[in-house]
Amino acid sequence: MLEEFKKFALKGNVVDLAVGVIIGAAFSGIVNSLVADVIMPIIGYVTGGLDFSNYFFQLGGAPAATYDEAKKAGATVGYGAFLTVALNFIIIAWILFLAVRGINRLRKTEEEAPAAPPKQEVLLTEIRDLLAKK
Template sequence: MLKEFREFAMKGNVVDLAVGVIIGAAFGAIVTSLVSDVIMPIIGAITGGLDFSNYFIPLSKSVTAGNLADAKKQGAVLAYGQFLTLTLNFFIIAFVLFLIIRGMNRLKRLQETQPAAAPKPSREVELLTEIRDLLKKA
Protein backbone atom coordinates (compact mmCIF):
# COMPACT_ATOMS: atom_id res chain seq x y z
CA MET A 1 0.00 0.00 0.00
CA LEU A 2 2.89 2.36 0.79
CA LYS A 3 4.48 1.63 -2.60
CA GLU A 4 1.17 2.32 -4.35
CA PHE A 5 0.79 5.64 -2.49
CA ARG A 6 4.36 6.65 -3.39
CA GLU A 7 3.67 5.94 -7.07
CA PHE A 8 0.50 8.03 -6.89
CA ALA A 9 2.22 10.91 -5.09
CA MET A 10 5.09 11.01 -7.56
CA LYS A 11 2.91 11.15 -10.67
CA GLY A 12 3.43 14.29 -12.72
CA ASN A 13 -0.02 15.75 -12.04
CA VAL A 14 0.29 15.52 -8.27
CA VAL A 15 3.73 17.12 -8.24
CA ASP A 16 2.55 19.87 -10.63
CA LEU A 17 -0.43 20.53 -8.38
CA ALA A 18 1.81 20.77 -5.31
CA VAL A 19 4.09 23.26 -7.07
CA GLY A 20 1.04 25.27 -8.15
CA VAL A 21 -0.32 25.41 -4.61
CA ILE A 22 3.02 26.58 -3.21
CA ILE A 23 3.44 29.26 -5.88
CA GLY A 24 -0.19 30.28 -5.39
CA ALA A 25 0.34 30.74 -1.66
CA ALA A 26 3.41 32.88 -2.27
CA PHE A 27 1.55 34.91 -4.91
CA GLY A 28 -1.35 35.36 -2.48
CA ALA A 29 1.02 36.73 0.15
CA ILE A 30 2.46 39.20 -2.37
CA VAL A 31 -1.01 40.39 -3.37
CA THR A 32 -2.06 40.70 0.26
CA SER A 33 0.97 42.88 0.93
CA LEU A 34 0.29 44.91 -2.21
CA VAL A 35 -3.28 45.61 -1.15
CA SER A 36 -2.67 46.24 2.55
CA ASP A 37 0.68 48.05 2.28
CA VAL A 38 0.36 49.95 -1.02
CA ILE A 39 -3.16 50.23 -2.41
CA MET A 40 -5.20 50.69 0.78
CA PRO A 41 -2.93 53.45 2.18
CA ILE A 42 -3.25 55.30 -1.14
CA ILE A 43 -7.04 54.92 -1.03
CA GLY A 44 -6.95 56.05 2.60
CA ALA A 45 -4.92 59.14 1.67
CA ILE A 46 -7.31 60.00 -1.16
CA THR A 47 -10.35 59.61 1.10
CA GLY A 48 -8.87 61.64 3.94
CA GLY A 49 -7.05 59.05 6.02
CA LEU A 50 -9.72 56.37 6.13
CA ASP A 51 -8.44 52.92 7.12
CA PHE A 52 -10.82 50.31 5.75
CA SER A 53 -9.31 47.47 7.78
CA ASN A 54 -10.62 49.06 10.99
CA TYR A 55 -14.20 49.50 9.80
CA PHE A 56 -16.54 47.42 11.88
CA ILE A 57 -20.00 47.39 13.39
CA PRO A 58 -20.23 46.21 17.01
CA LEU A 59 -22.78 43.43 17.46
CA SER A 60 -22.89 43.70 21.23
CA LYS A 61 -23.23 46.73 23.48
CA SER A 62 -20.09 45.84 25.42
CA VAL A 63 -17.84 46.71 22.43
CA THR A 64 -16.47 50.24 22.90
CA ALA A 65 -13.01 49.96 21.30
CA GLY A 66 -11.94 52.23 18.47
CA ASN A 67 -9.96 49.69 16.47
CA LEU A 68 -10.85 46.25 15.18
CA ALA A 69 -8.29 44.24 17.16
CA ASP A 70 -9.45 45.61 20.50
CA ALA A 71 -13.11 45.40 19.48
CA LYS A 72 -12.76 41.68 18.68
CA LYS A 73 -11.36 41.13 22.18
CA GLN A 74 -14.38 42.87 23.71
CA GLY A 75 -17.08 40.98 21.79
CA ALA A 76 -18.65 40.14 18.47
CA VAL A 77 -18.13 42.60 15.62
CA LEU A 78 -19.01 42.72 11.94
CA ALA A 79 -15.66 43.56 10.29
CA TYR A 80 -16.86 44.84 6.92
CA GLY A 81 -13.66 46.82 6.28
CA GLN A 82 -11.64 43.63 6.43
CA PHE A 83 -14.13 42.09 4.02
CA LEU A 84 -13.64 45.00 1.59
CA THR A 85 -9.87 44.56 1.77
CA LEU A 86 -10.06 40.81 1.12
CA THR A 87 -12.52 41.37 -1.73
CA LEU A 88 -10.03 43.77 -3.32
CA ASN A 89 -7.33 41.09 -2.87
CA PHE A 90 -9.52 38.60 -4.69
CA PHE A 91 -10.19 40.91 -7.62
CA ILE A 92 -6.49 41.72 -8.02
CA ILE A 93 -5.55 38.02 -7.99
CA ALA A 94 -8.36 37.18 -10.43
CA PHE A 95 -7.30 39.99 -12.78
CA VAL A 96 -3.63 38.96 -12.74
CA LEU A 97 -4.56 35.33 -13.39
CA PHE A 98 -6.81 36.47 -16.23
CA LEU A 99 -3.89 38.36 -17.78
CA ILE A 100 -1.56 35.37 -17.40
CA ILE A 101 -4.03 32.92 -18.96
CA ARG A 102 -4.85 35.40 -21.72
CA GLY A 103 -1.15 35.71 -22.54
CA MET A 104 -0.70 31.94 -22.50
CA ASN A 105 -3.66 31.50 -24.86
CA ARG A 106 -2.22 34.11 -27.24
CA LEU A 107 1.13 32.32 -27.28
CA LYS A 108 -0.62 29.01 -27.85
CA ARG A 109 -2.62 30.43 -30.80
CA LEU A 110 0.52 32.03 -32.22
CA GLN A 111 2.38 28.74 -32.00
CA GLU A 112 -0.51 26.89 -33.68
CA THR A 113 -0.64 29.32 -36.60
CA GLN A 114 3.06 29.04 -37.39
CA PRO A 115 3.78 26.26 -39.89
CA ALA A 116 5.88 23.45 -38.55
CA ALA A 117 9.37 23.36 -39.98
CA ALA A 118 9.92 20.49 -42.40
CA PRO A 119 12.25 17.91 -40.88
CA LYS A 120 15.72 17.85 -42.39
CA PRO A 121 16.12 14.87 -44.71
CA SER A 122 18.54 12.16 -43.68
CA ARG A 123 21.98 11.86 -45.25
CA GLU A 124 20.83 8.91 -47.37
CA VAL A 125 17.94 10.90 -48.81
CA GLU A 126 20.27 13.80 -49.62
CA LEU A 127 22.67 11.44 -51.44
CA LEU A 128 19.84 9.84 -53.40
CA THR A 129 18.57 13.29 -54.38
CA GLU A 130 22.02 14.26 -55.62
CA ILE A 131 22.29 11.02 -57.64
CA ARG A 132 18.83 11.62 -59.14
CA ASP A 133 19.76 15.17 -60.12
CA LEU A 134 23.03 14.00 -61.70
CA LEU A 135 21.20 11.31 -63.67
CA LYS A 136 18.71 13.89 -64.98
CA LYS A 137 21.59 16.02 -66.30
CA ALA A 138 23.22 13.11 -68.07
Protein backbone atom coordinates in the same frame (compact mmCIF):
# COMPACT_ATOMS: atom_id res chain seq x y z
CA MET B 1 0.04 -0.47 -2.81
CA LEU B 2 3.14 1.52 -1.82
CA GLU B 3 4.45 1.28 -5.40
CA GLU B 4 1.10 2.50 -6.76
CA PHE B 5 1.16 5.46 -4.34
CA LYS B 6 4.73 6.27 -5.39
CA LYS B 7 3.69 6.33 -9.06
CA PHE B 8 0.73 8.58 -8.22
CA ALA B 9 2.73 10.98 -6.04
CA LEU B 10 5.51 11.37 -8.59
CA LYS B 11 3.27 11.97 -11.59
CA GLY B 12 3.85 15.28 -13.31
CA ASN B 13 0.40 16.64 -12.46
CA VAL B 14 0.80 16.08 -8.73
CA VAL B 15 4.24 17.70 -8.67
CA ASP B 16 2.97 20.60 -10.80
CA LEU B 17 0.06 21.08 -8.41
CA ALA B 18 2.39 21.11 -5.40
CA VAL B 19 4.62 23.70 -7.04
CA GLY B 20 1.55 25.77 -7.93
CA VAL B 21 0.30 25.72 -4.35
CA ILE B 22 3.68 26.80 -2.99
CA ILE B 23 4.04 29.60 -5.54
CA GLY B 24 0.42 30.62 -4.87
CA ALA B 25 1.13 30.94 -1.15
CA ALA B 26 4.17 33.11 -1.84
CA PHE B 27 2.20 35.15 -4.38
CA SER B 28 -0.55 35.64 -1.81
CA GLY B 29 1.97 37.22 0.57
CA ILE B 30 3.10 39.61 -2.16
CA VAL B 31 -0.48 40.61 -3.00
CA ASN B 32 -1.37 41.04 0.69
CA SER B 33 1.60 43.35 1.11
CA LEU B 34 0.71 45.25 -2.07
CA VAL B 35 -2.83 45.84 -0.86
CA ALA B 36 -2.00 46.54 2.80
CA ASP B 37 1.18 48.57 2.31
CA VAL B 38 0.64 50.32 -1.04
CA ILE B 39 -2.95 50.42 -2.29
CA MET B 40 -4.91 50.84 0.96
CA PRO B 41 -2.70 53.72 2.25
CA ILE B 42 -3.20 55.51 -1.08
CA ILE B 43 -6.96 54.98 -0.89
CA GLY B 44 -6.86 56.10 2.75
CA TYR B 45 -4.95 59.26 1.77
CA VAL B 46 -7.37 60.05 -1.05
CA THR B 47 -10.34 59.57 1.29
CA GLY B 48 -8.86 61.80 4.01
CA GLY B 49 -6.75 59.38 6.03
CA LEU B 50 -9.39 56.74 6.59
CA ASP B 51 -8.13 53.35 7.77
CA PHE B 52 -10.28 50.62 6.23
CA SER B 53 -9.13 48.00 8.72
CA ASN B 54 -11.03 49.87 11.47
CA TYR B 55 -14.37 50.00 9.64
CA PHE B 56 -16.83 47.90 11.59
CA PHE B 57 -20.34 47.65 12.96
CA GLN B 58 -20.48 46.60 16.58
CA LEU B 59 -23.54 44.47 17.23
CA GLY B 60 -23.05 43.89 20.92
CA GLY B 61 -20.82 44.44 23.92
CA ALA B 62 -19.23 47.62 25.26
CA PRO B 63 -18.51 50.33 22.66
CA ALA B 64 -14.99 50.06 21.25
CA ALA B 65 -12.70 52.43 19.35
CA THR B 66 -10.86 49.85 17.23
CA TYR B 67 -11.87 46.73 15.38
CA ASP B 68 -9.68 44.49 17.55
CA GLU B 69 -11.29 45.84 20.74
CA ALA B 70 -14.76 45.44 19.21
CA LYS B 71 -14.07 41.79 18.28
CA LYS B 72 -13.05 41.09 21.89
CA ALA B 73 -16.13 42.88 23.22
CA GLY B 74 -18.68 40.87 21.26
CA ALA B 75 -20.41 40.42 17.93
CA THR B 76 -18.84 42.69 15.33
CA VAL B 77 -19.09 43.01 11.55
CA GLY B 78 -15.70 44.07 10.21
CA TYR B 79 -16.54 45.28 6.73
CA GLY B 80 -13.26 47.18 6.37
CA ALA B 81 -11.25 43.97 6.72
CA PHE B 82 -13.63 42.35 4.23
CA LEU B 83 -13.02 45.18 1.74
CA THR B 84 -9.27 44.60 2.05
CA VAL B 85 -9.62 40.85 1.46
CA ALA B 86 -12.02 41.46 -1.45
CA LEU B 87 -9.47 43.81 -3.02
CA ASN B 88 -6.79 41.12 -2.57
CA PHE B 89 -9.04 38.65 -4.38
CA ILE B 90 -9.74 41.03 -7.25
CA ILE B 91 -6.03 41.70 -7.76
CA ILE B 92 -5.14 37.99 -7.67
CA ALA B 93 -8.03 37.12 -10.00
CA TRP B 94 -6.99 39.85 -12.47
CA ILE B 95 -3.36 38.76 -12.52
CA LEU B 96 -4.34 35.10 -12.96
CA PHE B 97 -6.74 36.10 -15.75
CA LEU B 98 -3.92 37.92 -17.55
CA ALA B 99 -1.56 34.97 -17.06
CA VAL B 100 -4.07 32.40 -18.37
CA ARG B 101 -4.96 34.69 -21.26
CA GLY B 102 -1.29 34.98 -22.21
CA ILE B 103 -0.76 31.23 -21.97
CA ASN B 104 -3.84 30.59 -24.12
CA ARG B 105 -2.52 33.01 -26.77
CA LEU B 106 0.81 31.21 -26.81
CA ARG B 107 -0.95 27.85 -27.18
CA LYS B 108 -3.12 29.21 -29.96
CA THR B 109 -0.11 30.36 -32.00
CA GLU B 110 1.57 26.98 -31.53
CA GLU B 111 -1.58 25.16 -32.63
CA GLU B 112 -2.07 27.41 -35.68
CA ALA B 113 1.33 26.61 -37.12
CA PRO B 114 0.79 23.62 -39.40
CA ALA B 115 3.02 20.69 -38.66
CA ALA B 116 5.23 19.48 -41.48
CA PRO B 117 4.03 16.17 -42.88
CA PRO B 118 6.17 13.14 -42.10
CA LYS B 119 9.00 12.35 -44.52
CA GLN B 120 7.25 9.17 -45.65
CA GLU B 121 4.14 11.08 -46.59
CA VAL B 122 6.14 13.59 -48.63
CA LEU B 123 7.87 10.79 -50.52
CA LEU B 124 4.58 9.00 -51.18
CA THR B 125 3.05 12.22 -52.47
CA GLU B 126 5.99 12.72 -54.85
CA ILE B 127 5.69 9.14 -56.11
CA ARG B 128 1.95 9.58 -56.61
CA ASP B 129 2.49 12.80 -58.55
CA LEU B 130 5.18 11.17 -60.74
CA LEU B 131 2.93 8.20 -61.49
CA ALA B 132 0.03 10.52 -62.33
CA LYS B 133 2.18 12.33 -64.95
CA LYS B 134 2.92 9.11 -66.87
